[in-house]
Amino acid sequence: MSDYTAKAREIAKKLLQDGTVAMVLGWEKGDEPFVSAPAVIRDAADVDRLVVDEYCIHDLATLLPDYRDRSEKIAIFAKGCDSRGIVRLIQDRVMPRDRLYIIGINCPGMKDPNEFIRAASGLSKAKPADKAVKCLYCQYPNPVLYDEVIGEIQQPGEDKRFAEVDKIESMSADERYEFFIKEFSRCIRCYACRNACVACNCRTCIFDETKPQWVGRSTDPVNNILYQIVRSMHVAGRCVECGECERACPVGIPLMLFNRKLIKDVDKFFGPYQAGISLEDDAVPPLSRYRVDDPDEFM
Amino acid sequence: MKVLPADKIREALNILAGEAEVYAPLVRGDVSGYIKWTDGPGDELALDILNTYMPPKHIVMPQTENMYKFIATGKDAQVTEIVTAEGPRIIFGIRGCDLQALHALDLAFLTRGYEDEFYKARRQDLAVIARACYQPGPACFCESMGVDRLNPEADVVIHVLGEQGLAWEPKTPKGKDITAKLQGILVDKEVALPQAADMKVKVDITGLSEKLAGMFEHPVWDELSSRCMNCGVCTYVCPTCYCFDIQVHNRGEAGNRFRCWDSCMYKEYTQMAGGHNPREFKKERFRQRFLHKLQYFNERYGANLCIGCGRCIIMCPNEVNILEIINKLKEVQVDA
């Protein structure tokens, strides 16, 4: 990826200089070599801060809703997964296509700065992986939507996305219950999974509602499970498998396992469907679609 | 000096746990924290990691804490029980940073007008066995925040000697009582204490609180907050963040009121019933957190609400870094 940064700076500089965009959402280096961090660049003189390297794991699209009520045009760097998130934001009417200039990144897979920071911090004895968990079975390494693109076309990884889901499905009901309780009981309700999620773009989240309050604020298995089930059901058919929720989780809950179960079911029962791969009219998520000839009487 | 041999640490914790709730740095799967010692399977005593991911604040303010129970029937209602959790507790192996955090919590909960009785109940009979910190990590900056990492102000100070075990120094009468309980397993021995490594990260915060008092409306907050996604990770892993919510739980006629950790990062935190929210947007919530840490708490209590443990830096999914923020805040020009 050594030439990505130079190319990224060149594109950003041109876009800011000729006024095509007012700001660029990209990455800059942190204080350690293994830290790349989301950055907002508004001045062509600052483009040398930009980098695109193997630590640019963050889905910048999750920051786009911050700018939803404004009008400036935004250039945003997008890996394959991030571009699917952008498609979702456009379909959810959070951000119109014409406010975005998408600089695609053909992505060979990223390393997770958090794993490296944790290993270096002395707080963990775990060794960081060469490829982040979220990138292991990536099926869309190349952006599905872009105005221009950096890098060589990448090949998708092996599709073992549902191997863990199959394991859970083969458990007995009691075993599954035990499993869920164990995983969710350590949730600290920090809402990092929600805030890191590009599909979680509601103006007022159900978990912030107070009138009525739908889910109790106490951290106990019941309310934690209620929170997590509602959260994953809300993104069913809209999750783009960027894996940011699981990466953001400070207590290591395997959130993608639950998301993938729903991805699998939506595909099987309402599909074939993959979220965020097309802007065509018929590509809206099955659970967000209204059809007069829907086989179910739901209204 | 008294030494607790490495192969007796478990026994010592079991002895202490017979008379008090003992909280020790344990690794449990993906989580590490000051977890109640039960000598149970699956928990690994972690004296060889720098610090735990989760801070020890839950010992004095559990994430969810029952306050009182009530019964409400028709027009009648009464409180039936106030739930305060007195009792002996021991924190084992806490470092100077987390101990200073505990002292900051004491200021917030026990001074300036009211004493918080739920906090006090857990705090008053708490003994601290603190650990001198010889090998700080790359995200540590406790010294810059005024922490004495080699001589924490505790009831007992321990020094980790590796295979030789722990050098054991009682410092207070309470510490001597604890030491007496371990008389049978502590040995007297000449030992050399480890060499203290230097702390690499330094940041000078002299005058920062005063400077921040004139920076509330500074445009730098837009830039600093831009990468934050307003989740609550930093506030929940912070050993000093103490803000809480009060909520109610009902089941039929019986119910209880509890409090739980809350976060200034959440929109709902300041959302008023009538619709107004003084901290509606990300920048305002982000600014509140850092000004609370670096200015407001200073003005009110004369102490920092950051103790330089680095947990927020390590845990933030979007690489928000309080050191970078402090440095930027120091750098920027403020119009007079």
Next chain:
Amino acid sequence: MPDLDRHTNPLVPTMVKVVKIIEETPDVKTFYVTTDEGIPFKVMPGQLAMVSQLPVGEGMFSVSWQAEDHLQFAIKRVGLLTEALHEIEPGQTLGIRGPYGNGFPVDECKGKDMLFIGGGIGLAPLRSFIKYCFAHREDYGKITILYGARSYADLCFKKELFEEWPQVPNCEVFVTIDNPEEGWDGHVGFVPAYLEEINPSPQGTIAVTCGPPIMIKFVLQALEKMGFTDDQVITTLEMRMKCGIGKCGRCNIGSEFICLDGPVFTLAQLKKLPPEW
């Protein structure tokens, strides 16, 4: 059952009974609460108390008057708790804890002319001070009350406003509503504009204002134009509150907690705080 009536835990309520409910407007009711032994605690004008309908929730309200044998709260229906409170009937047991906050500087205002400017439910906290001035009439000079609401129906404390207060010696009451309506021959228009029309003299006068944020903003501008200094202007702030004792964190403005150091501030004090109010 343990004796929980005498506890000293500041976060646990004591029980009071609602003895009377007055419908002030379509969405404001005044609740009279007391205990068998009299008022649950003494409050100063402007102080707050946390009122709870136990199974629903707790909310911070200004005490709109401390009578000899009961406390009064004028409460507007805006959220979950206040909706529940509006459903209750006399005889209901509620929880209460307090008093919280600093209250109005009743002593510092002695010997001054008083100008009260309120809007909507904002008259509730002012009322405690107004009635205090009436109860200690000789301690205060001329009293001017300017109050406005959206419509006639939305005016709180109508009996006092139109019948009782104008009878008090050396007291003038001005009332306005936002829009003209049938049967109303009084003033029509917003409070800040009416204030400029009345144009009270700042000489020896303290202005106390409470109401919706937008009204306060323009009232403060008008007062400044008339020559009121920042020390002569008092207002009350509102933030979301949970604990009431300066611990839970959310009601801070700068390093001040509204529940503890407020809710009453002079404009001079406010200008030293971050502009988050």
